[in-house]
């Protein structure tokens with residue numbers, strides 16, 4: 130392993146500015162070959178409580194800093210992330226599995242949120258509103274909510290933390306995150322760089338451990354956690370929303386998706402192919418905004434499928450450090466789940482145009498299924514693997530109905546050149562995000578988030594701070610009582 134990577138490996142939770150050991154530990158392995166990377170102290174629920182307590186103590190001083198001061202800390206953190214981009218990316222590839230080029234992209238993407246919110250921190254302003262009578266003034270100020278608790282997934286071990294932590298810290302909140310136990314090392318490396326950036330003790334805490342429920346419950350049930358932010362599956366999100374109800378926390382949820390990718394017959398097909406490849410195969414299909422259902426109009430169906438098949442055939446699978454396009458899925462079980470969806474679709478009449486043969490292991494072959502319909506599980510569930518499902522349609526109305534036929538509402542994509550159609554379809558899609566002639570749409574300047582059972586709250590953009598602040602209205606009276 131590159132020594133620069135070794136330098137960034139930490140083996141314990143980062144609580145109150147220090148590395149906190151524990152008797153128990155768990156192994157983090159290379160997802161492509163199972164080689165051990167590190168043994169990490171397995172945090173207890175007591176340690177989670179300590180982290181929350183330290184965030185509570187750190188809150189007043191952090192919130193009391195000037196926006197410019199908080200911005201400087203974030204800028205420093207951002208610079209250190211970018212200085213260590215290669216090492217962070219290698220670590221991420223090893224513990225998560227994605228190809229190195231994508232891992233480098235994720236580091237820059239995650240750091241981009243820190244940079245963005247370093248700037249937004251300086252633009253948190255209030256408001257003066259017209260009063261109901263002449264003797265009053267209405268002032269509105271925005272204030273940090275307090276301690277933020279977060280739980281993040283393994284598919285973007287860096288960026289999912291960066292975009293929550295950066296917004297929270299910029300707003301003046303302090304932060305405690307429990308990253309997925311599959312990928313704790315990227316999170317701890319971020320904590321190390323935050324430490325080097327001089328971010329004060331208690332402002333950012335990273336608690337790593339295998340007890341997902343126990344550690345999660347400390348965050349969701351604590352009276353000292355004012356806001357809870359989660360990225361993960363809708364299944365787990367539902368549980369966590371319920372857990373947050375006891376203390377009436379503010380909650381934001383970035384949950385699952387079931388993105389339609391619609392190709393209309395006026396589309397630029399080559400552009401649609403390019404968009405389809407990045408949207409579907411990034412992170413081996415393990416993103417909540419991955420195209421899940423390809424809806425293709427009759428007249429261009431054969432051309433689209435032929436061109437897509439050529440590209441998919443050329444994908445190389447292997448260790449992410451070996452210049453491949455497709456890495457392993459996160460676990461063998463994840464691959465088995467993908468295969469179950471594929472097998473059941475085939476039993477129900479879908480045709481395998483490519484791939485689909487899996488016996489064991491974490492690598493799932495890039496696969497194309499045709500003849501998929503809305504009765505199949507693969508149509509309604511998040512696939513989270515490198516599988517293209519093709520549905521043929523005739524009319525625009527049919528495409529819209531199929532696209533919206535899901536409980537999810539995160540990302541959606543469509544390719545069309547007719548300007549009227551572009552507006553009609555975008556208006557009709559019940560999704561938080563719409564990529565029009567684009568297959569990758571996430572960036573720090575844009576509000577990321579869903580509707581329906583994909584959750585609520587927005588990350589990134591000028592809207593991304595709202596979730597971490599509350600509005601205080603001040604009614605200033607007695608103005609017309611002069612002496």
Ligand code: ADP
Pocket residue numbers: 280281282283307308309310341342343345346360361362363365366368
């Ligand atoms: P999975 O555990 O199948 O990956 P998610 O993608 O929803 O499910 O997981 C997102 C994050 O939520 C991960 O960090 C995971 O460890 C955590 N998690 C899973 N189940 C729970 C739970 N019951 N309570 C708290 N956190 C959980």
